[in-house]
Structure formats: structure tokens, C-alpha cells
Amino acid sequence: MHMKRIVLIYGTIAGIIVSAMMWLTLGDGQHDWENGELIGYTTMVIALSTIYFGVRACRDRHLGGVISFGRAFLLGMAITAVASTLYVASWLVLSAGMEQDFMESYIAHTKAELEQGGAPEAEVQAKVAEMRSFGELYKNPVVKVAFTYLEILPVGLLISLICAALLKRKPSA
8 A cells, every 4th residue: 555655645746856857848849850859858867866765664664664576667767657658648638729730840840850960851751740640640549558658668768767776675693
């Protein structure tokens, strides 16, 4: 019971942080293509730092100061799952309400970047065609959900591994 409560509390806090930042940076329908990835992944790392505090709270308050690497990792991944689900839900709501077509904007930005970088026209056209093909796939809600989870889950996986290694503690002999 305590672990479920910790997962929900810390996962919700992380989910609210990443979702709020998403709404703040994308809510007007515009995207900062130059800094968006850096802002997004930095926010994910900050938000998912709640994994550390959640695992530590569980270990110290409910498990007598002892937790295995595996249990700490699973707890971190459960917190990640809650946060990621809130992140995905926020993106689905936000992107559905955007006046700007996110994929078209992304394609236009990438094309301009390639052209400014001096890429040959054939390479630019091939990349645009590849992106349009992906854009068609991305219209499928299942694909959109899967790719959105793939943005945040690896960050949570990495942070869960680090926190499990830092917080694991064996019983004193």
C-alpha cells in the first residue's frame, strides 16, 4: 500500500512538472526548434529526479532503511510509468488543440536547416519524403502514443538505474 502511494505521489509530481513545462513552451502552438529538445529533456531529468526522492522515502520510511537494487529499480520504473502516462496524455491533448500542424512545421524547419547547411537538393528531398512518410504514420494515435512514450521512458529508465545504484542498501549484519 505504501509503495503504491509513493508511486502515485512522486509519479504525479513528475508528470505535472513535465506536462506543465510542455504547456508553457508549446501551449501557444509555436515551437522553439533550436532549444526545444534541450528544454524538453532537461525538464524530464529535473521532473524524474522525483524517482530519487520516492525511492529514498520508501526505503527509509517503510522498508527499515533497506532496499535491493531490483526493488529500487522497479519502484523508479513505476514512478516513471505514472509520469510518462501524464506526459503522453498532455501531448495528446495539446497536439489535438494546436492550430499549427506540428509535423508540417517540423518538416519545414528540418528542410530549411538542411538547405542552410548546404545539403544537396536530392538529400533534402529524400529527407522531406522520409519525414512525410513518418508524418502519415504519426497520424495513427497508437503510433503517436508509442513515439511519445519513447521520448520520456529512456530518461526514466536511466534515472531509475542511477537511483537504484545510489540508494540500494543491504541489511546490516
